Amino acid sequence: MLLHTILTRMIRTGSLTVRYPSGRIRVYGTGEAPMAGLWLRTPRAERRMVLNPGLALGELYMDGEVEPLDCSIFELLDLMAGNLWAGAPHPMETLNYQLRRLRRRIDQLNPAGRARRNVAHHYDLNGRLYALFLDRDRQYSCGYFPTGQETLDEAQTAKKRHIAAKLRLTEPGLEVVDIGCGWGGMALTLARDWGARVTGITLSEEQLGVARSRAEEAGLADRVRFELLDYRALPQFLGRPVDRVVSVGMFEHVGIDHYRSFFRTLRGLLKPDGVALIHAIGRAAGPGATNPWLTKYIFPGGYSPALSEVLPAVEASGLWVTDIEILRLHYAETLKHWRRRFAANRDAILSLYDERFCRMFEFYLAGAELSFRRSDHMNWQLQLSPSVDALPMSRDYMLDAERAAAGGRVSA
CATH class of the missing domain: 3.30.1050 (Nonspecific Lipid-transfer Protein; Chain A)
Incomplete structure (x- = not known):
């Protein structure tokens, strides 16, 4: 045996x-x-x-x-x-x-057509599915748990606040591009709470429809627009550089063959004093390969890179790395909430799909949580700028902005 x-x-x-x-x-x-x-x-x-x-x-x-x-x-x-x-x-x-x-370079080839098919595989599912286990704002990425005791909604609100503080939105009307905007929550928050004008892009038809409806319902359609667009088409689409770029939970779908192209595109999008914030899943033990089950059933073409694979592409683009933060157990806590919410709403989800689908998602959520608790997975946030002097000399401005947005509460 x-x-x-x-x-x-x-x-x-x-x-x-x-x-x-x-x-x-x-x-x-x-x-x-x-x-x-x-x-x-x-x-x-x-x-x-x-x-x-x-x-x-x-x-x-x-x-x-x-x-x-x-x-x-x-x-x-x-x-x-x-x-x-x-x-x-x-x-x-x-x-x-x-x-x-x-063979991972072959598996992660993501030209525009393939990238769109990969996104549709997971994100163009029945929209009600995600509403049944995500937070109210449908943030489908790592929350931010300063104490570990936050509710899911509190953690996702804190995540958006944390990222906005790093974008340094010091004046109203700054133009922001959100690459991989999901159902629009980050873009709407930056417009409503921080006074930005935002263009969000996605490759998911389902997400695009929801995001546009949300902008109309919130009375923000004049300040936020959403487009079905690949990031590589952004320079031609916009026709001008912007003040800020944010991307949360999208970089895992870029593919290692395309990292240099991604950061060159990013640099071309930013004004000389612009700022970008990229938030993604990574691995602490160096380069690896995606689990074959996850590739086949959940995220085709997806890969969570080590920073040692990302930083050479940043350096080649001419961008400055102005800040790096590692979030260790935050995604484990996020996934715990999702896993429990999925279980609590399993009957409703079963009415949308079937038993095999429910088992697939249960396996995915459990395995993903454990990859952050037992293995080397974590989240990294890279703050980038074309200019060495675009940001203050110390990180104090981040905490100051975060405290002010939280109503004076210390978030860490």
């Missing part, structure tokens, strides 16, 4: 109980907490867990060939994630990972 041998070597922390298709039950690990269980319901499931577990586990769970045994899918994945570093690696997963590393 190859899987038995692999699990014997791999599970060193806690206890994993496995029920095999034959009915035989084995326990791996220490026999102590934390504990989780795995039921392999078919011989095919057992074979696939040997050959390609990175892809197979999620697919088998979606299809009901694998079930958590006396635990939740989160608890099962938590135990397995905790053992990826402590125990011996899965030999086939190690090989598969190296192969993914070798």
Whole structure:
């Protein structure tokens, strides 16, 4: 039994109980907490867990060939994630990972047409789905938890405030471009609360319709516009440089082959004293490769880069890095809220899709949270400018602006 041998070597922390298709039950690990269980319901499931577990586990769970045994899918994945570093690696997963590393430039080629198809795969789902587990403003990116005790809505409000402070919107009427504007929440906030004039772009038809409706409903359509546009078309579309550029949760879809093009485009968009703020998921342990299940079912073409892969492209563009911040567990807390809200609204979501879809999203949210709690994932924020003297000498202005926007409350 190859899987038995692999699990014997791999599970060193806690206890994993496995029920095999034959009915035989084995326990791996220490026999102590934390504990989780795995039921392999078919011989095919057992074979696939040997050959390609990175892809197979999620697919088998979606299809009901694998079930958590006396635990939740989160608890099962938590135990397995905790053992990826402590125990011996899965030999086939190690090989598969190296192969993914070798072909990642091909996998991440994102010309405009492919980029739009990739976005549609995940973001053009039924709009009600996201309303059922996101915050009121539909912020589909990492919240900001200064204390860790904030509600989801408080954390997403704090995130927007944190980013706005870094953009240094010191006067009304500054022109801002929001690359990857989602359902419009950031753009509307910058216009309403900070006096900016904003152009938001997205590749999602679903998001575009919602964002435009929200601008009309908020009475901000004269100060905020939303367009279905690829970032590479922005210079020609705008025809002039702007004061500020913000991009939250979009850079993960750019692709490593396109980083230099992205930052050259960004530099061309900014006035000499302009400021940009890029917020994205990254990895702390250096370059890697995206999990194959995540690529196939959730974010085709997506990749969360190490800063060592991003900064050379920034340097080549001629932009100054004026500030870097690493947000460590903030996305883990965000995903915990999303996971719990999804569970609370599962029946409503099931009415929109089917059981397989619900299982797919449950697996995604649990695995994503654990990538921030147990692995090397984090968020980074890069503040950039074409000019060395476009911003004050110290970071104090950020905290001052954030405090003022929060009504004098200290946010950190």
